[in-house]
Amino acid sequence: MQSPSQPTAAHAIETVFRMEFPRVVAAVTRVVRDVGIAEELAQDALVAALEQWPHSGVPDHPGAWLTTIARRRAVDLVRRRENYARKLQEIGRSLETTVPAEEPAAPDDIDDDLLRLVFTACHPVLSPEARTALTLRLLGGLGTAEIARAFLVPEPTVAQRIVRAKKTLATKNVAFEVPYGPDREARLGSVLDVIYLIFNEGYAATAGDDWLRPALCEDALRLARQLAALMPKEPEVHALASLLEFQASRTAARTGPDGAPVLLKDQNRRRWNRMLLARGITALDRARAASAGPPGPYALQAAVAACHAHAYTYEETDWASIATLYGLLTARTPSPVVELNRAVAVSMADGPGPALEIVDAVAAEPTLRDYHLLPSVRGDLLWRLGRTAEARAEFARAAELTGNARERELLRGRAAQASDA
Amino acid sequence: MPRYLSLVKIDEASAPAEGPSPELMQRMGELIEEVTKAGVMLDTAGLTPSAQGVRVHWEGGKISVTDGPFTESKEVVGGYALMQCKDMAEALEWTKRFLKVHEEHWTVTCEVREIAEG
Numbered sequence: 001m002q003s004p005s006q007p008t009a010a011h012a013i014e015t016v017f018r019m020e021f022p023r024v025v026a027a028v029t030r031v032v033r034d035v036g037i038a039e040e041l042a043q044d045a046l047v048a049a050l051e052q053w054p055h056s057g058v059p060d061h062p063g064a065w066l067t068t069i070a071r072r073r074a075v076d077l078v079r080r081r082e083n084y085a086r087k088l089q090e091i092g093r094s095l096e097t098t099v100p101a102e103e104p105a106a107p108d109d110i111d112d113d114l115l116r117l118v119f120t121a122c123h124p125v126l127s128p129e130a131r132t133a134l135t136l137r138l139l140g141g142l143g144t145a146e147i148a149r150a151f152l153v154p155e156p157t158v159a160q161r162i163v164r165a166k167k168t169l170a171t172k173n174v175a176f177e178v179p180y181g182p183d184r185e186a187r188l189g190s191v192l193d194v195i196y197l198i199f200n201e202g203y204a205a206t207a208g209d210d211w212l213r214p215a216l217c218e219d220a221l222r223l224a225r226q227l228a229a230l231m232p233k234e235p236e237v238h239a240l241a242s243l244l245e246f247q248a249s250r251t252a253a254r255t256g257p258d259g260a261p262v263l264l265k266d267q268n269r270r271r272w273n274r275m276l277l278a279r280g281i282t283a284l285d286r287a288r289a290a291s292a293g294p295p296g297p298y299a300l301q302a303a304v305a306a307c308h309a310h311a312y313t314y315e316e317t318d319w320a321s322i323a324t325l326y327g328l329l330t331a332r333t334p335s336p337v338v339e340l341n342r343a344v345a346v347s348m349a350d351g352p353g354p355a356l357e358i359v360d361a362v363a364a365e366p367t368l369r370d371y372h373l374l375p376s377v378r379g380d381l382l383w384r385l386g387r388t389a390e391a392r393a394e395f396a397r398a399a400e401l402t403g404n405a406r407e408r409e410l411l412r413g414r415a416a417q418a419s420d421a
Numbered sequence: 422m423p424r425y426l427s428l429v430k431i432d433e434a435s436a437p438a439e440g441p442s443p444e445l446m447q448r449m450g451e452l453i454e455e456v457t458k459a460g461v462m463l464d465t466a467g468l469t470p471s472a473q474g475v476r477v478h479w480e481g482g483k484i485s486v487t488d489g490p491f492t493e494s495k496e497v498v499g500g501y502a503l504m505q506c507k508d509m510a511e512a513l514e515w516t517k518r519f520l521k522v523h524e525e526h527w528t529v530t531c532e533v534r535e536i537a538e539g
Contacts, residue, residue, distance in 0.1 A: 015510040019459065060521065107451065111458065218422035222460035222505070229458040252538070275463070 009054045017046045018141040020063040025138055026113035027067045029176050031074040035120060035138065036166030038074070045070040111230055114139075115178045118227065122191040125172045130165035131194045132201075133158055139226070140219050150216045151201065192240045192298060195223045199244050204404070214251060221248055228283065235291035239298035242283035246305035249276035261406050265314040277309050300329040304341075319348035336365040340377055352384040372401035376411060383418060392418035424463065424505050424536040425512040427519070430496035431529055433471060448522040456504065456515055467500040496530055509535065 021042060028038040045066040059065045121134040136142045136150070144162065148155040168174075179187040202216025224241040231237045253271035256262050284302050291299065304325045311317040326342035339362045347355030359378050368374045379394030395415035399408045441449070456462040468474075474489035474497075491497055502519065506512040516531045523529055 011510055012514070015508070015514055018507070019511060019514060107455070114458075215422070218505070222422070225460035226458060229454075229460070279463070 010050065012058065013046075013049055013053050016058060016062045017049065017066065020066050021141040022114060022117060022139050023063055023110055024066045024070050026117040027110065028070045028074045029117060029120070030113050031071055032077060033176050034166075034170050035117070035134075035176075036163075036170060037077070038070075039138065039166070041070040041073050041077070042066070044073055112178065115230055116176050118191055118230075119178055119187055120169060120174060120176055122187075122194045123169065123174050124187070124190050125168055125174060126165050128194070128197065130161050130168070131190070132198050133161045134165045135194050135223070136198065136219060137162055139223060142219065150213060150219075188234065188236065191227070192236060195220050195227070196240060196244075196298075198223070199247070203247055217244075217248055217251065220244060228286075232286075233290055235287045236296040236298045238283045238287035238290060239296060239302045242280045242287060242302040243298055243305055245276050245280035245283055246302065246309055249273040249280060249309070259406065261410055264308070267314075269312060269314075272309075280309060281306065294332075295328070297329060297333050300325050300332070317348065319345050323349050336362040336368050337371070337373075340368075340373060343381070344377060347381055347384070352381040356381045356385070370401055372398045372407070372411075374398075375401065379414065379418070383414075388418045388421040422505050422507055423509075423538070424503060425509070426534050426536055427502040427504065427512070427516050428498050428532040428534070429467075429500040429502070429519075429529060430532060431499040431527075432496050433490065433499075434492075435528060436499075437526065442524065445523060449519075452518060452522055456502075461504050461506060461511075461515060463503040463505055465500070465502040468498060471497045509533070 024042045024045060025035065025038045028041050029035050032038055032041070048069050049062075049066060053059070117138055118135075121138050122131050126134065132151075133147055136147050137144070142150075144159045145155050148158040151158070199217050199220035202213040202218075202220065221241075221244045224237075224244050227237050228241040249272050250264075250267065252273065253267040253269065254262055262268075280302070284299070284306055287299050287302065288295075295303065304322050307318050307322050307325070323342060323345035326338055326345055330338050330342060339358055343355040343358040346358060356378070359374070359381060362368060363374060363378070375394040376398035379391045379398060382388075382394060383391035392415050395411050395418060399411035399415060402408050402411065453462060453465060471489040471491045474491070476487045476489070476491065478485045478487065502516075504512055504515060506515070512533050512535075516533055520529055520531060
């Protein structure tokens, strides 16, 4: 058994490296303008650390040490390319490169480089899968094996996704920059969506046997907290952090002792994490303080989560407010999934009848065709209206559609219950 | 990702009477900002001297109350940091960085404990 105070030299060095990795990659990308090359140079710096630190000890500023090594190699590389470019020019072709001055890294520069890395990893030229993989790799510091485990896909698949993503960024000449122009809002939205997607994959696993994969939620929450600290003026960034803090606060209560999912109405609210609830409220306050206009989509979702957080019992839930918030969200970002959520809130505020009308209005949406929550919600409304035979069919269909084994059991149970009624 | 509580203990008798230097406060502020930007820091604060503290003790079914300062303990808690880290190794690395911003004449112990979740 390894003593906690004396991690092996390699583990201690890897820990430091993982902590510094995003900043090293960001600083080097500024020089080489290519995240793929930057990542390789960062790995080279790790090899140098593994060779030297066991004898010399970990330096006082390990991040600066790693960055210096990696940058030095980056500058060499750029110079070699320049020589190469000169040779090319002689035969009539050109290559644009610049060698930056070796300036010491001020905290603001580090933050700026990190933000550029965030916007690059979440760039819309990449597929959503590539964005999540690259973000977890470059900003979360996760290895490909960890990412593969988290998403239940083979490791080579993840490795390939990352390689392809880096190639795409290079071939499409994606600029290493923080967008400040008219596309900033959309680009920031893309970043927030990537983090939310990572969280959700852990929170409501779309596949596999576990109801929850907490590690993925925690990685996403950490990213959201990092972003909120890096972009304190952006209301939607605080709003995303707020939403995730609220969602994460319910983790312990969402799973029963046997690992089966526990629905919101049955959760023991004493098991909600008070610290995370408080952080959710604080982050939502920050979002509101930073906001000059109407609340954005994440602020509205965080406000819904806050309604649940403020209810000591399920019976005290302010469903009317939640229905209103979902109405605002639908107006802002029309989506059948949001309408489904609104229907649930309306069913609690005004009864299953009006809610069924909302569901039936979106039931034909192609995006919901294989979405298990549509028959699941519809089944519940039919059950409450006493239409048990129809309810049973809906629950059975929902059980067929879900990729999550735990949820399938739950839905089959409800179908059986409806058959017996 | 476990949460860790770092209990920062100092010997009040030998700690500098004038408190932390402005330079130390500056370095400390920068470090705390760095730990926050890493998404690790959940909460941190310093405590007022133990002279202003009170101990409430329960033994044999009876309460007893003692005013500070608590001179019989060499080190008393002077602050805390609550962090969420991948593992103990990461918590220790941040803790070492916290200690290294202090000048050499400081004697500080950080007791890093994992928070029991459940």
